[in-house]
Amino acid sequence: xxxxxxxxxxxxxxxxxxxxxxxxxxxxxxxxxxxxxxxxxxxxxxxxxxxxxxxxxxxxxxxxxxxxxxxxxxxxxxxxxxxxxxxxxxxxxxxxxxxxxxxxxxxxxxxxxxxxxxxxxxxxxxxxxxxxxxxxxxxxxxxxxxxxxxxxxxxxxxxxxxxxx
Numbered sequence: 001x002x003x004x005x006x007x008x009x010x011x012x013x014x015x016x017x018x019x020x021x022x023x024x025x026x027x028x029x030x031x032x033x034x035x036x037x038x039x040x041x042x043x044x045x046x047x048x049x050x051x052x053x054x055x056x057x058x059x060x061x062x063x064x065x066x067x068x069x070x071x072x073x074x075x076x077x078x079x080x081x082x083x084x085x086x087x088x089x090x091x092x093x094x095x096x097x098x099x100x101x102x103x104x105x106x107x108x109x110x111x112x113x114x115x116x117x118x119x120x121x122x123x124x125x126x127x128x129x130x131x132x133x134x135x136x137x138x139x140x141x142x143x144x145x146x147x148x149x150x151x152x153x154x155x156x157x158x159x160x161x162x163x164x165x
Contacts (some may be wrong), residue, residue, distance in 0.1 A: 004045075005155065009055060010033050014102075017090060018047065018137065019165075024037050025104075026083055026156075027069055028052075028065065028069060028072065028082070028083050029081075029082050029083070030082070030083045030085065031051070031083070031084050031152065032085075033091075034089060034091030036089075036091065037051065037082075037084060037089065039102070040080075040082055041110055042046050045109065046078075046105075047078050047079050047080050047108075047143075047144060048078060048079040048080070048106055048107070048108050048113065048139060048143045049079075049082065049106070049107040049108070049140050050068070050079055050080065050081045050082070050105075050106055050139065051081075051082050051083075051084055051104070051105050051107070052064055052065065052068060052081070052082075052083050052084070052102065052103070052104045052106060053084045053086050053092065053098045053102075054084075054085075054086060054098075054101055054106050055071040055085055055086065055087065055094070055098075056083070056085065056100075058093060058101045060086075060099075060102040060103065060127070060128045061087070061102045061128070062126035063102075063130050064104065064128040064129065065083065066082075066083075066104045066130070067128070067129055067131070067132055067135050067159055068081050068129055070132045070137075071132055071135050072137055074132075075139050075140075078139070078140070078143045079139050079142075079143060086098050087114070090128045091148055093100060095124070096124070097123075098112070100126040100127075102126065102127065102128050102138070103125070103126050103145055104121070104124060104125040104126075104129075105124045105125075106139075106142045106146075108142070108143075108146035109146070111140050111146075111151065113146055113151065113152075113153065114151055114152040114153070115138065115141070115142060115152070115153050115155055116152060116153070116154045116155060116161050117155040117157075117158070117159045117160075118155065118158035118160035119154050119159050119160060120160075122152060123132065123151040127162075134157060137156045137157070138155060138156065141153050141154070141155065141156050
């Protein structure tokens with residue numbers, strides 16, 4: 001639980017950066033408890049659930065959140081996007097190994113969707129993607145695979161040279 005003093009300190013340290021970013025992140029829904037995360041994953045029948053784990057004030061999350069905000073409207077028929085603060089909701093940090101500044105994971109019908117990005121880590125995207133179309137392509141690939149009952153899909157782009165795990 002983060003106390004008021006910690007939040008104040010966080011704002012002092014991260015300053016305007018976090019104010020600037022709140023403009024991005026507040027437009028996307030936040031899940032504020034483990035129960036809310038579970039419900040979001042459980043209740044969505046037909047769409048991919050995309051969850052960005054991290055901190056709103058983190059520079060890498062800011063880049064990713066900007067992309068998520070840009071794609072939200074384009075993917076709304078087949079995907080829904082949520083943000084989770086890993087300090088406020090630490091429930092999944094160990095299980096999903098959420099040690100990176102930004103982590104994006106995909107779920108479909110209560111199942112964690114794996115994606116082979118060429119990095120050796122098929123569980124998640126753990127770097128910010130700034131290209132809107134690139135991310136839409138990934139979401140579409142996850143959705144199409146999920147609809148066919150696949151638990152693992154191959155990314156349309158190979159990230160092996162960029163982001164080795």
